[in-house]
Amino acid sequence: MENNNTRRNFLKQTAILSTGTIIGSSLFNTAFASENPLKLENQISELDTLDFQGNYSLPKLPYAYDALEPHIDKMTMEIHYSKHHQAYVTNLNKAIETLDKNLVEHSKSLESIFGKMSKFPEAIRNNGGGHYNHSLFWSLMKPNGGGTPKGKLGDAITATFGSFDEFKKQFSDASMKRFGSGWAWLVVQDGKLVIGSTPNQDNPLMSLRGKGLKGKPVLALDVWEHAYYLKNQNRRADYVASFWNVVNWDAAEALFNS
Numbered sequence: 704m705e706n707n708n709t710r711r712n713f714l715k716q717t718a719i720l721s722t723g724t725i726i727g728s729s730l731f732n733t734a735f736a737s738e739n740p741l742k743l744e745n746q747i748s749e750l751d752t753l754d755f756q757g758n759y760s761l762p763k764l765p766y767a768y769d770a771l772e773p774h775i776d777k778m779t780m781e782i783h784y785s786k787h788h789q790a791y792v793t794n795l796n797k798a799i800e801t802l803d804k805n806l807v808e809h810s811k812s813l814e815s816i817f818g819k820m821s822k823f824p825e826a827i828r829n830n831g832g833g834h835y836n837h838s839l840f841w842s843l844m845k846p847n848g849g850g851t852p853k854g855k856l857g858d859a860i861t862a863t864f865g866s867f868d869e870f871k872k873q874f875s876d877a878s879m880k881r882f883g884s885g886w887a888w889l890v891v892q893d894g895k896l897v898i899g900s901t902p903n904q905d906n907p908l909m910s911l912r913g914k915g916l917k918g919k920p921v922l923a924l925d926v927w928e929h930a931y932y933l934k935n936q937n938r939r940a941d942y943v944a945s946f947w948n949v950v951n952w953d954a955a956e957a958l959f960n961s
């Protein structure tokens with residue numbers, strides 16, 4: 704079984720690396736189940752069911768720690784991924800162990816629990832959000848990224864914001880105005896592109912009694928100090944400017960089209 708799992712995961716990772724694109728839900732299944740003890744014959748729906756069982760593990764980083772240099776430095780990437788993200792994974796698994804068995808059995812993927820977030824304790828919200836948001840974030844960057852989005856997403860950005868430069872300005876503003884720790888987002892909300900931000904490890908999929916940004920994520924930027932302090936110290940604006948050089952627009956396009 705171990706060999707089958709390894710092969711399955713290898714095939715998934717290879718498919719993503721070779722096409723350079725990540726299609727819809729396969730992004731999340733890969734990101735959240737990469738090391739889980741799943742049987743090769745399991746269907747995607749079963750994989751989702753098995754997902755929320757306290758078996759989460761770090762998704763494989765799709766590039767080396769130094770691959771985003773000079774825009775995002777190696778040490779920041781290594782600590783951010785292997786320490787910060789790992790801590791969210793570890794603490795999510797611990798938090799799931801303390802949950803009522805019934806609640807776990809009736810929950811599927813992380814995405815499904817975000818839709819009923821108020822039923823879960825704070826530790827699930829913080830660490831589940833942390834795991835999900837970072838898995839998304841790594842996929843939304845790549846070496847030699849940046850430039851401008853092509854295809855339907857590029858068209859929608861121009862139609863919504865007037866120009867790509869105006870979109871960048873508004874997204875950067877949202878990143879700068881998020882007080883303390885949180886995330887900036889481009890989401891699809893009621894069929895339209897919307898820019899916003901969330902505090903802590905919240906995300907736009909979370910149902911939080913009507914409060915906060917809602918929508919389907921297309922682009923995400925981590926603006927916690929741990930994402931930039933080693934290189935940029937307090938200069939969040941420099942970090943946000945660097946981000947535009949590593950954005951994986953193919954991944955954002957795939958999320959937009961899914």
Ligand code: MN3
Nearest residue numbers: 787925927930
């Ligand atoms: Mn982070």
